[in-house]
Amino acid sequence: MFTGIIQAVGEVAAVAPQGEDTRLRIATGKLDLADVALGDSIAVDGVCLTVVDLPGDGFQADVSAETLRCTALRGVRAGRRVNLEKALTPTTHLGGHLVSGHVDGLGEVVKRYSEGRSERFVMRAPDELARYIAAKGSICINGISLTVNSVSGAEFMLNIVPHTLQETTMGALQAGDRVNLEIDIIARYLERLLLGEAAADPQATLAGGGAGISEALLRRSGFIKS
Numbered sequence: 629m630f631t632g633i634i635q636a637v638g639e640v641a642a643v644a645p646q647g648e649d650t651r652l653r654i655a656t657g658k659l660d661l662a663d664v665a666l667g668d669s670i671a672v673d674g675v676c677l678t679v680v681d682l683p684g685d686g687f688q689a690d691v692s693a694e695t696l697r698c699t700a701l702r703g704v705r706a707g708r709r710v711n712l713e714k715a716l717t718p719t720t721h722l723g724g725h726l727v728s729g730h731v732d733g734l735g736e737v738v739k740r741y742s743e744g745r746s747e748r749f750v751m752r753a754p755d756e757l758a759r760y761i762a763a764k765g766s767i768c769i770n771g772i773s774l775t776v777n778s779v780s781g782a783e784f785m786l787n788i789v790p791h792t793l794q795e796t797t798m799g800a801l802q803a804g805d806r807v808n809l810e811i812d813i814i815a816r817y818l819e820r821l822l823l824g825e826a827a828a829d830p831q832a833t834l835a836g837g838g839a840g841i842s843e844a845l846l847r848r849s850g851f852i853k854s
Contacts, residue, residue, distance in 0.1 A: 629715060629716050629726060629727065629728060629729075630671045630676070630713050630716055630729055630771070631713070631720060631721075631722050631723055631724040631725070631773060632674075632724030632725060632727045632768050632771065632772055632773020632774075633713065633721075633723045633724045634711045634712065634713055634771060634772055634795060635659055635712055635714060636656060636658045636659035636712045637657065637709050637710070637795070637797060638654050638656045638657050638659060638686065638709070638710050639654070639655045639707065639708065639709055639710065640653075640704055640706050640708045640710060641653045641654060641655040641685075641686060641706060642706055643704060643706055648693040648696075649690055649691060649692055649693055649696075650690070650691045650696060650701075650704075651680075651688055651689070651690050651691070652677070652688065652689050652690075652691055652701075653683065653686060654670075654672060654686045654687055654710065654712070655685055656685070656686040656687065656712060657712075659712050659714070661682065661686075661687065663714075664682065664687065664714065665679070665682075666679055666680065667679065668715060669714075669715040669729065670687065670713070670714055670715070671712065671713045671714075671715075671727070671729045671771045672710050672711070672771070673699075673710045673711050673770040673771050673808055674699075674727070674729060674768055674769070674770050674771030674808040674810055675691075675695060675699050675729060675731055675771075675808060676728065676730060677689035677690075677691065695731075698731055698733075698734075699731045699734070699808050700734060700770070700806050700807060709800065711770050711771040711772060713771055723773075724766070724772075725766040725768075725773050725812065726813050726814075727771070727810060727813070728810065728813055729771075729810070730810065731809065732757055732760075732809055732810050732811050732816075733753065733754040733756070733757050733809050734754070734806050734807065734808065735751050735752060735753050735754070735769070735806070735807045735808075736752045736804065736805070736807070737749060737801050737802060737803050737804060737805045738750040738751060738752050738783060739803050740801065740802065740803065745789070745790050746787050746789050747787075747788045747793060747798075747799075748785060748787055748788075749785065749788060749798075749801070750783055750784075750785050751769070751783065751785075751786065752782055752783050753782050753783075753784065753809055754782070754809075755782050757782075757809060758779075758782040760812065760815040760819075761779055761784050762779065763776055764776065764777075765812055765815075767811065767812065768808075768809070769798070769809065770797060774786050774788070
């Protein structure tokens with residue numbers, strides 16, 4: 629688990645394809661690896677990766693074909709800057725929100741513009757994830773815990789303050805860039821719980837598509853009164 633509070637910006641130092649998988653070597657910069665051991669988890673642009681080697685200036689991790697298909701790590705090249713966060717501990721300050729490091733889908737930057745000292749970003753989520761994104765709720769973008777300012781259909785707006793622009797890769801994003809999205813874990817489990825016995829129905833799937841919550845389900849569960 630993570631908090632979405634970025635601890636350092638690192639760089640992809642090497643990309644080594646291994647069949648359908650890929651091994652990445654990440655130079656971690658100022659990130660302190662003194663307490664990191666083989667098998668530990670580190671979020672790289674919001675993707676939870678397992679440390680398989682510690683060469684001294686960073687770490688190496690294997691990225692499966694499934695992860696490459698589902699995240700913006702697909703096609704990653706050496707030199708790319710990435711957001712880094714070590715897994716939380718019982719004493720970690722929970723400054724963001726609970727983040728699993730399991731990407732739900734790819735979003736896209738629609739546009740950005742300046743407002744005062746901040747930058748406004750309009751993002752577009754895949755249609756199947758739109759129902760999980762709420763105004764003033766939390767969302768994880770490339771591993772960064774952010775607050776949604778407003779929502780319009782599958783598009784939502786973010787206000788990024790100067791500190792976040794400086795300490796993460798948000799400042800480099802431009803219209804057309806693809807980003808890793810992770811919805812609020814509470815929304816994901818809440819929908820599953822509301823399905824009740826219908827959760828056993830293969831048609832009642834969640835973040836990957838399918839029926840999900842309907843008006844009929846909410847009526848049966850007592851959330852809508854006739």
